[in-house]
Amino acid sequence: MRLRLLLLALGTFAVGTDTMVMAGILGRVADDLGVSVLAAGQVVTVFALAYALLAPVLAAATARWPRRRLLLTALAVFTAANAVSALAPDYPTLLATRVLAAAGAALYSPNASAAATTLVPPERRGRAIATVLGGMTVATALGVPLGTYVGRADWRLTMWLVTALGAVALLGLAAFLRELPAPAQAVGLRERLAPLRDGRVLAAAATTFAFFMAFQSVYIYLGTAVHPATGGDADRLSTILLATGVASVAGSWLGGHVVDRWGVRKVLLTGSVVSAVFFAALPWLGRTMTGALVYALAVPLAGWSISVAQPHRLASLRPADAPLLLSLNSSALYLGMAAGGGTGSLAMALLGERWFPLGASALALVALGMAAGTTRPAAPAPASGGRAARQESSLPEAASRR
Known part of the structure; x- marks a missing residue:
C-alpha cells in the first residue's frame, strides 16, 4: 500500500519538476537553440497553457477509462514527451514536445490523487492525498534545484532527469498497481x-x-x-x-x-x-x-x-x-x-x-x-461556533441572504 502511494507521488514529483525547472535553465536553452531568453520563457508558457486547457477536456474524454490504464498511459505520454524534449533539434520542436508533456501531466496529476483515495480506508484518505500531492511540493524544494544543477552544463540533461523519474514511476506502477475501481459517475x-x-x-x-x-x-x-x-x-x-x-x-x-x-x-x-x-x-x-x-x-x-x-x-x-x-x-x-x-x-x-x-x-x-x-x-464567532463560524463567504452569497 505504502509503496503504491510513494510511486504515485514519484509521478507527481516528476510532473512538478518538469513544470518548474525551466526557470533554472532558460539561459542554456536560449543559447543552445539560438533564441532569446524571452522566447525560451515561452516554453514554460506553452506547457502551462496546454495543461490548463487540456485538463478538463482530457478528464471528460477519459472519464470511462479504467483508472490503472489511464495512469499508465498518462505517464507513458509524459515520459516519452520529455525524452523527445531532450532530443529536440530546434525551438519549434521543443514547443511541440512541451504540449505533449503537458497533456500527460494534466491527465496524470488529478487521477493520481483520486487513485490514492481508493488504496486506503476512508479514515486515511486525507493522508493518502497529502502523500501524492506532496510529490508536487517536494519537487519545488528538491527537483527544481537538482534539475538546475544537473543542467548547469547542458539543459538536455535536465530533461533526461525528468524522463528517468517518469520512467521509474511508470515501471513501478505497472508492476505494483492493481486495477482500480472505476469512477461512480462519468x-x-x-x-x-x-x-x-x-x-x-x-x-x-x-x-x-x-x-x-x-x-x-x-x-x-x-x-x-x-x-x-x-x-x-x-x-x-x-x-x-x-x-x-x-x-x-x-x-x-x-x-x-x-x-x-x-x-x-x-x-x-x-x-x-x-x-x-x-x-x-x-x-x-x-x-x-x-x-x-x-x-x-x-x-x-x-x-x-x-x-x-x-x-x-x-x-x-x-x-x-x-x-x-x-x-x-x-x-x-x-x-x-x-x-x-x-x-x-x-x-x-x-x-x-x-x-x-x-x-x-x-x-x-x-x-x-x-x-x-x-x-x-467573518462575523464574530459565538462561543460555541468553532472553526465553521470563522469562515468567510463571498459577497454575492452574503447579498443573497439579505
Whole structure:
C-alpha cells in the first residue's frame, strides 16, 4: 500500500519538476537553440497553457477509462514527451514536445490523487492525498534545484532527469498497481464547467489566475532578476531555487494552519500584500545574494499560503461540488502561470531586465483588490461556533441572504 502511494507521488514529483525547472535553465536553452531568453520563457508558457486547457477536456474524454490504464498511459505520454524534449533539434520542436508533456501531466496529476483515495480506508484518505500531492511540493524544494544543477552544463540533461523519474514511476506502477475501481459517475465537460456560472466561483478562480500570473511572471525569469547576485553562476542560482523550494514547502504547511486560525480572507490579503512588497523590492534585493535569498524565502512563503487558501475558499462555497471546483482552481492556476510567461516578457521588454518585477507587484495589487472585493470579513464567532463560524463567504452569497 505504502509503496503504491510513494510511486504515485514519484509521478507527481516528476510532473512538478518538469513544470518548474525551466526557470533554472532558460539561459542554456536560449543559447543552445539560438533564441532569446524571452522566447525560451515561452516554453514554460506553452506547457502551462496546454495543461490548463487540456485538463478538463482530457478528464471528460477519459472519464470511462479504467483508472490503472489511464495512469499508465498518462505517464507513458509524459515520459516519452520529455525524452523527445531532450532530443529536440530546434525551438519549434521543443514547443511541440512541451504540449505533449503537458497533456500527460494534466491527465496524470488529478487521477493520481483520486487513485490514492481508493488504496486506503476512508479514515486515511486525507493522508493518502497529502502523500501524492506532496510529490508536487517536494519537487519545488528538491527537483527544481537538482534539475538546475544537473543542467548547469547542458539543459538536455535536465530533461533526461525528468524522463528517468517518469520512467521509474511508470515501471513501478505497472508492476505494483492493481486495477482500480472505476469512477461512480462519468462527468462530462459541460458539467465540469457548469460551476463557473456561479459568480462566487468565478471570482475565486479569477483571483487565483491573477495572483499566479503575478508570481510566475517573475519566477520564470528569476535567473535574470537575480543575475547581479549570481553573476550567471549555476550553483548560486541553484541555491536561490533551493531556498525558494524550501519556502514553498513551508508556505504550504503554514497556509493550512493560518487558514484555520485567521480565515481565508486574512490569508489572501496578507499574502498578496507581502508578495506585492517583495516584487517591488526585487530590483534592489536581486543585486546581492543575501537580498535574493530574502526574496526567495518571503514570496514563496506568501504565495503557497495563498495556494492553500484558495482551494479552501472554493470547497467551502459548494462542498458537494468540491472535486469539480478544485479542478477549476487548478486550471485557473495553470492559466495564470501561462499568462505569467507572456506578462513577464512584456514587462521585461517595457521596463528592462532590472525593473520588470514592478509589473508583478502591480498584478499582485490587482489580486489583492479582487480578494478584498469578493470576500468579506467573518462575523464574530459565538462561543460555541468553532472553526465553521470563522469562515468567510463571498459577497454575492452574503447579498443573497439579505
